[in-house]
Amino acid sequence: MMQSFYRDTWADIDLDAIRFNMKQMKERYPSPKKVYAVVKANAYGHGDVEVAQAALEAGADQLAVALLDEAVHLRKQFPEVPILILGRIRPEQAPVAAEHNLMVTIFQSEWVLKADQYLNEPLQVHLKIDTGMNRQGIKSADEAYALLTTMKSTSLVLKGVYSHLATADEDERLLLETQMTRFQQYITEFQDYFTEEVEVHLGNSAGAMRFPESMYDAVRFGIGMYGLYPSDLVRDETKIPLKPAFSLQSRLIHIKQIEPNETISYGTTYTAQEKEWIGTVPLGYGDGWIRKLQGFHVLVNGKKYPIVGRVCMDQFMVKLDQQFPVDTPVVIIGEQQGNVVTTDDVARHLETINYEIPCMINQRVPRVYHNVNK
Ligand SMILES: Cc1ncc(COP(=O)(O)O)c(C=O)c1O
Known part of the structure; x- marks a missing residue:
């Protein structure tokens, strides 16, 4: 593979893992049921076009994104x-x-009227119903009725709900049960609008x-x-096998031994107790590897070593138990010699959810795609 970057840190994206995971879902939702590959936020930080391509190869029927910009970008690659x-x-x-022949989410009658003034061709829409998330969607049958009747005399075409x-x-x-019941009530009450198509x-x-x-x-x-599992509960309850697609790799760019009482990095938050081997890893908060990750660990030679001292913008330091050569591989997320640091481990350290982790590793970290050709 031709390398198109120079730095010593990158994310490996395993497209076979994406295919494997999508197949798990498609087996459970065979045609005519449909599976959307949700590839918003640059495919949760993995790379929208590459992930979409792999997902479609594995049987995904459609794509979903959050933004018009994201949809227009994908439309160029996937015309149909x-x-x-x-x-x-x-x-x-x-x-x-x-x-661009995109489907749009709607939930406001004023929006329908306004959009129609700008349109001179049909627009496919999905009606969003708020059954309890309280984020976006119509909140009552009256609102649904108003919107659906308003829509009748416009260029909007109802494709989904x-x-x-x-x-x-x-x-x-x-x-959960309230949401499911409410949703079914709308489907029943508006069955004249929610036709077969x-x-x-x-x-x-989840x-x-x-x-x-x-x-x-x-x-x-x-x-x-x-x-990644939506939660431990979903993993344990469903036992559906999934393979992580994202791993984060680097190399030691420097190693030295420091004396007792020497400190590391900004603010002297770490003081060596004895003679210690310290390695430098070229990843920092400028890449999304935030300062709260001080105290977390990475893998070197298959063993976990702690991140010591403040994480800097471009680098952090790791306490080792022996000298390693410059260029020794460092696994930040992923597997090395049978040991593993998972996205969930990082999320747990940060008291957040696994979704945030690949999203927060920003585009300064190049993505390297594996198994591109099926
Ligand atoms: C409306 C909607 N549907 C589906 C998804 C996909 O959710 P998940 O990543 O939990 O499968 C999201 C993601 O946040 C969403 O906002």
Whole structure:
């Protein structure tokens, strides 16, 4: 593979893992049911075009993104694939969506009227119903009725209706069941509008993995496609095998021995107790490897070593137990000689969710794609 960058840190993206994970979902939702590959936020930091390509090869039927910009970018690569925008676009931008044959999420009657003034060709839309997430969507049957009747005399074409679950990954039943019941009530009440051609969809990864019988015509598969479980509960309950697609690699760029009482990095937050071997790794908060990762660990020669001293913008230091040569491989996320640091480990250290980790490693870290050709 031709290397198109010079730095010693990069993310490996295993496209076979994406294919494997997508196949898990497609086996559970065979045609005519549909699986959306959710590739918003540059495919959760993995690379939108590459992931979309691999997902489609493995049977994904459609793509979903958050932004009009993301959809337009993908449309250039995938002229025929249905693409749904999950976020709200501005009504004056409706013609851009129509021109690119994109599906848009709607939930405001005023939006429908406004967008129609700008449109001179049909625009495919999905109606979003807020069943309890309280983020976006219509909140009542009256609102649904108003919007659907307003739509009748416009260029908008109803292609789908959906809602989003707030707690499908949790051991929580009250809101989950409320959301599912409310959604079904809308589907029943508006069955004259939601005809055969209108796609009904509800589940994200957690919903799709845990409740396959309640997911209607399609599911929106995000985190699971990247080989990460929405939660430990989903992993343990479903036992669906997934393979992580993201790993983060580097090399030691410097190594030295420091004396007792010497300190490391800004602010002298770490003081050596004895003679210590210290390695320098070229990754820092300028790459998204934030200062809170001080105290976390990385793999060198298959063993975990702690990050000591403040993480800098471009580098951090690691305490080793022996001298290693410059250029020794460092695995920051991933497997090395049978030992592993997972995305979940990083998330746990940061008291956050695994979704955030590949997203936060920014574009300064090049992505290297493996198994590009099926
Ligand atoms: C509306 C909607 N559907 C589906 C997804 C995919 O969720 P997940 O990554 O949990 O599968 C998201 C992601 O946040 C979303 O906002």
